[in-house]
Amino acid sequence: MRSAALKAGPDAPVPSCPEWTVLDLVRHQAAVHSWAAQAVVAEPDAGRPEWPKPPKDFDEALSWWDNELSVLITRLREAPADRPAWTFQGPLQAGFWARRQAHETSIHRIDAELATGHELPSLVFDSEFAADGIDEMLTVMIPRQLQLGRQIAGTGRLLVHAADAGRTWEVHLTSGEPLVVTDVQDSAVDADATIAGTADAIYRALWGRPSHAIVSGDQSLLAALPRP
Incomplete structure (x- = not known):
């Protein structure tokens, strides 16, 4: 997703998200990863984590995204899947966020690929x-x-x-x-x-x-x- 976003450039429109540019897409994904990283370590009754505000500059947003994604991956690796955690739906367990972020990122990778000009990105997700x-x-x-x-x-x-x-x-x-x-x-x-x-x-x-x-x-x- 990151590579496609860089290829498309910050001002490229995202056809599958009509009101967004690639900058909007990057800022959204960065914020989602940061938010999910908070949720992984939040107690189930702690309430919804505060929504973060990523930088508005493209290069700064990319750098911030890299950092927040690293935090998210580290926390997911350290937390047992059945560890109690805040979620907005389903089981109140940390494993919810591994699944949710995998699909969130995959769908937005399609968006980034579409922004490069591909009408139908060639990537194919594993059937399972x-x-x-x-x-x-x-x-x-x-x-x-x-x-x-x-x-x-x-x-x-x-x-x-x-x-x-x-x-x-x-x-x-x-x-x-x-x-x-x-x-x-x-x-x-x-x-x-x-x-x-x-x-x-x-x-x-x-x-x-x-x-x-x-x-x-x-x-x-x-x-x-x-x-x-």
Whole structure:
């Protein structure tokens, strides 16, 4: 991600984040890493860590990012995955942040690559990793959006099928209600819509990034998911 950001330059627009330049993207990622580093060592009942303010100059922001990322990695390595820690969703354990930051960085790496002018970055995420990212989106990130007051804007069953990872999720959407996600073994179950492809392609599509995933049936159900 850092290499792509340098290649694109601070003023390059980020097509997948229309209001951002690469400088905005770098400052955001740096702040997220700094914030997560605080959360890893915060007690579960300590409350949400204060959001940091990264430097506005590009070179200074890069340097600050390097430092904050180093702190984050050190703390993740030192903290047992089951160590109690503050999180905004799911288990109150330090391991939450290893997963969250891995996917946060991977998606924003796509953004940085797009900012260099690539319409579809050539990097391909490992199927197991991408499948975990799909699961995180469906079971952590979308429920988080619902907690923040956003709502599901459609009703129906969406089947998410990542053939190369051997995983399928059945997603029940009901307007104004929590999302219900179930791992299923049979990809041939009846559904109102299906999104299928490699785990990498579905991972990108769920995050609203360019993708080769195929959506069939009622495509409005995918749009109805309140994604970050």
